[in-house]
Amino acid sequence: MDDQNKNLILATGLSFLVILIWFFFFPPEEQVTDPNAPATVQQDGTASGTVAGAPPVIAPAPGQQAPQGAPAAAPEDAPRLAIETPSLTGSISLNGARIDRLLLNNYRETLAPDSDLVNLLSPVGGPNPYYALFGWAPGGTLGYEDVPGPDTTWSLVDGETLTPETPVTLAWDNGKGLVFNRKISIDEKYMFSVEQTVQNNTQSAVRMAPYGLVARHGEPETVGFFILHEGVVRMSDGELQEVDYDDMTDLDIVAREGARAEVLDVASDGWIGFTDKYWMATIIPPAGTPFASVVKYVDGAAIYQTEARQPAMTIEPGAAAATSVRLFAGAKEWETIRAYEASGVQGFIDSIDWGWFFFLTKPIFAVLHWLNGLIGNMGWSIIVLTLMIKAVLFPLAYKSYVSMAKMKELQPEMEKIKEKTGDDRMKLQQEMMALYKKEKVNPASGCLPILLQIPIFFSLYKVIFVTLELRHAPWIGWIRDLSAPDPSSILNLFGLLPYDTPSPESIFFIFSLGILPILLGISMWLQQKLNPAPTDPTQAMIFAFMPWVFMFMLGSFASGLVLYWIANNTITFTQQYLIMRSQGYKPDVFGNIKRGFRRKKPAATK
Missing domain, CATH: 2.70.98.90 (Beta-galactosidase; Chain A, domain 5)
Structure with missing residues (x-):
């Protein structure tokens, strides 16, 4: 493969990455369309076509008398009809037969066991x-x-309490x-x-x-x-x-x-x-x-x-x-x-906001829900789901890791080329391409698994953020809500000091790192050590800081998402380490290839 094709592959991959990130952070504004001309309200209060007359909540048709604006608050002594089901508690006001008081029996506002039930519907006159x-x-x-x-005011003619x-x-x-x-x-x-x-x-x-x-x-x-x-x-x-x-x-x-x-x-x-x-x-x-x-x-x-x-x-x-x-x-x-x-x-499942990657979020959640039914814990289900995703992507990852292992071995030769060419960047690129061609190494081969991980990561983030099943779902110990950030904090030595940590609304919350974000930073750093470092010093410095930048950035993300990333990094590190050993390389735990254990001696640079 010549240099132009390599550059084309790399440019295409990077372009795709930019497009994905752009659509994630700047999604197009949703437009509500009106494919049919709006119905016109006629003098008799009906509407043209199939459209019925407007309800009297707003205003009557021209020439008719009716209450203006919103319905009045029901009198305090207005009779009510109780609603009692396994899932709902509430009442119906016989003033207008409004269904206007509804509590969700299985959901509370907070994790506290005595917290108020979630209040869905509320009557006029109240908040x-x-x-x-x-x-x-x-x-x-x-x-x-x-x-x-x-x-x-309606009359009750049959029944006393609404139940199933x-x-x-x-x-x-x-x-x-x-x-x-x-x-x-x-x-x-x-x-x-x-x-x-x-x-x-x-x-x-x-x-x-x-x-x-x-x-x-x-x-x-x-x-x-x-x-x-x-x-x-x-x-x-x-x-x-x-x-x-x-x-x-x-x-x-x-x-x-x-x-x-x-x-x-x-x-x-x-x-x-x-x-x-x-x-x-x-x-x-x-x-x-x-x-x-x-x-x-x-x-x-x-x-x-x-x-x-x-x-x-x-x-x-x-x-x-x-x-x-x-x-x-x-x-x-x-x-x-x-x-x-x-x-x-029809289409009722789409009332859940699956997002732009619905073709991924729907099956990902279906598998996660199935795993939770088997395991009984969403946290462990996320880890098992990560294993399954990595297994599906393993054939691509294998080729990528083999190529990166070769790149890692060639690192000393690349440094020599850099020293020899000095500031002549064109000569540097030519020498590098010649080395890649001689050793049959494709530096862009590691891009595809990363590109595939991006929509999967975004989709899982969407799943954890919007699905009710992750709300207040515990994992282990201090992680009692996988949809919320890690509540532990380095600022109070993870609970050993009697100090409250900043709230999520505070600008200082980003420094209140929990155990999971710290583990994320360490896992990213270890994984990065197995990859070849960029030859450019500026790029190398940026890459060196990335694990710790991400540690702070993702510290306020949902614990379930951070858990996924930790599991993904750990599995990736293990896979890459084992593949490098299977190819004859012997890296230590920090990814450094020890002398005397290399698969073969790299070709000398002319």
Whole structure:
């Protein structure tokens, strides 16, 4: 292989590395597209096409009277219906039949055993209102006062507590011949089913459209890390779309006075809602039915809202109409989400933010989850996963390590060439290339395994950062949460001194190195000793400092990721050491090849 081909290979590899790093740190901004023209709200409160009339949470259609803005806070004495399941505890306010109090039984805010349960949904009138509403939007001659709204008081007609075994039924009579019923059921995890019926006892046909919505008042606190999406997430006929909270305030389409909205017509399958890092609330219309997927922001009330509007129905006198919708409100557990997808919720597994390398993050997490099921510990599962990845990459690594062993042996000859050529860099390159060609050494052969490690590393970082299964997952001893940094610190001699260490928000936290980051630096240093040092002094100095720079940089990363890197470095060092010995080289533990043990004497340089 001539020098030009070698340079081409090296340049291609480095270019690929730069592109990967660029996309990791500067991902393209997610664009939410509107493939269909937005529906126009007509005078009768319905919408053109398949889009139903807007829910009364925002404002009525022109010429109709209805509550403006957000629903009022439910009175303190408003009756409530308890929710009790193995996974959820909460209640439904009969004022509007809002599902607005929900605690996750299996998750706490911190590692402390007496820490508060994670609070997912909260009622209007309290801090951070976050709730789900269902109802009917009026059409034709009906007004918003003729259909149940967000402040309608419902009556409990069947059931006392909502459990997986006991659904509940609510009723409301508008006093004008329309009787509404709502049956709410729930499974043992996080899926609510809402069946709505309306009986028309009037003398004329009526027209209305069912809807479901999830609303948040005020912008919620988010992790705010660029690799994680928090905000609107929706699936529209197989296309996943994400909208950040700050992008919702800039929607161009003015739906009604004081509100901005984007409307997409979904032909058959989809869902829409809000996702946090680990939790989610999502409206899921029946599979195979069209609906309008709406992202909405109300300026004056600072309400962030997602809606699923189903097609309007015409109900003849004496007839009844029924509709159903589901609400997922809970934790984004991989097995649970996957089971719901298998039951017909298209693309639901993509509600977990797998990132740009989804083709790697999905199988990596699947294997990690399987290993955790066998081993029962995520930390040891990460180590075993690292062994498996290294085994898959071993054929490439073998060639790379053999080449690096040869490069390591040629190091003295390379130093002699450098001394002989002095400052003549062109002569230096020519002499080096001649030596590589004579000894059949390819200096770029070590790039491919490194390049393959980069997307794997990023993917594992994504898995550890976003998946719920790593949250509060212990390993050994002091590592009680693999999704958090190592809590030990060199500043207090790893707990021997009675001093608190800086918090992660402090600029001094970077100096609060734990045991795992220190082990990472040592493992990187040992691995580096087996590799040939650059001939350029500046490059050699940079490489010498890299293990310790990374030790400080990654000190604040999740313990699970640092554990992976330590395991990877240790396995790499072992593989490389054994391969060098198998080729006749005898390096010591610091990678120095001892005299008298070299496979063959390198050719003399002319």
